[in-house]
Amino acid sequence: MDPSSTVTIGERTLGSGHTAVIVPLTGASEDELMRQAQAVAEHPLTERIDLVEWRVDLLDDHAQRSADDLTALATRVRQTAGGIPLLATVRTAAEGGAAEVSDQQYLDLVAALSACAAVDAVDVEHRCSTARQAIQTAQASETTVIASHHDFQRTPSAPQILGHLAEMEATGADVLKIAVMPHTPQDVLTLLESTLTAAERMSRPIITMSMGAQGTPSRLCGGLFGSAATFASIGQVSAPGQLPVETVIAVLDAQQAPQGEDR
Ligand SMILES: O=C1C[C@@](O)(C(=O)O)C[C@@H](O)[C@@H]1O
Numbered sequence: 001m002d003p004s005s006t007v008t009i010g011e012r013t014l015g016s017g018h019t020a021v022i023v024p025l026t027g028a029s030e031d032e033l034m035r036q037a038q039a040v041a042e043h044p045l046t047e048r049i050d051l052v053e054w055r056v057d058l059l060d061d062h063a064q065r066s067a068d069d070l071t072a073l074a075t076r077v078r079q080t081a082g083g084i085p086l087l088a089t090v091r092t093a094a095e096g097g098a099a100e101v102s103d104q105q106y107l108d109l110v111a112a113l114s115a116c117a118a119v120d121a122v123d124v125e126h127r128c129s130t131a132r133q134a135i136q137t138a139q140a141s142e143t144t145v146i147a148s149h150h151d152f153q154r155t156p157s158a159p160q161i162l163g164h165l166a167e168m169e170a171t172g173a174d175v176l177k178i179a180v181m182p183h184t185p186q187d188v189l190t191l192l193e194s195t196l197t198a199a200e201r202m203s204r205p206i207i208t209m210s211m212g213a214q215g216t217p218s219r220l221c222g223g224l225f226g227s228a229a230t231f232a233s234i235g236q237v238s239a240p241g242q243l244p245v246e247t248v249i250a251v252l253d254a255q256q257a258p259q260g261e262d263r
Pocket residue numbers: 024053055089091123148177179209211231238239240242
């Protein structure tokens with residue numbers, strides 16, 4: 001990958017060749033969310049976690065909450081999770097999440113979250129009609145934008161995956177992410193092969209994963225193919241196939257270990 005295509009989130013760098021570990025928080029209530037954030041701070045591998053993702057859409061009453069309320073909560077989440085940089089994600093129903101919001105409400109939510117000092121990065125679904133505005137608004141407040149694309153039904157062909165990543169790149173987002181569902185081992189290879197090609201072609205760091213049990217290899221070895229990050233769980237998963245943080249970090253460490261003539 002072009003070494004110039006790195007992005008710094010908080011004090012962590014995405015795209016430098018190191019595979020960042022992102023832990024999602026999925027709490028449906030404030031109490032549960034804070035318990036999960038606390039578990040991140042107290043985890044023996046907490047120092048190895050690069051980003052915490054707060055799945056805002058999984059909070060039961062997210063749509064009823066005021067902007068002030070959400071940003072206050074983001075601040076508490078970041079503090080409780082030990083100050084690890086925070087990614088805020090409003091995943092809409094159209095992309096497999098729980099947020100049933102209009103495109104304008106989506107924009108308002110992303111804008112409110114990205115204006116919050118505790119939020120280092122926001123996820124923006126590139127297919128939303130207000131995505132460009134959301135991206136510009138977030139970047140104006142110096143919040144990193146991770147554009148995203150999810151396909152929970154299937155794995156598109158390699159040209160299609162590359163096309164989605166190129167569309168995300170064209171929005172001006174800082175990081176480009178795609179998650180797809182495999183049905184065959186070949187689908188997992190298609191995702192990995194597309195990752196390898198995209199990592200060379202794209203001007204921005206990419207994050208890719210093949211979901212579900214069959215896709216688990218991609219969460220462990222995606223970094224070797226050019227994915228800048230992997231999502232790993234502490235307790236609850238936020239997508240099928242996510243593996244525990246201990247497992248993922250053990251494998252990442254093994255990939256860094258000297259390998260005789262290979263290193
Ligand atoms: O986009 C992603 C990736 C993801 O879907 C995964 O498969 O690990 C998990 C989501 O929480 C996150 O927003």
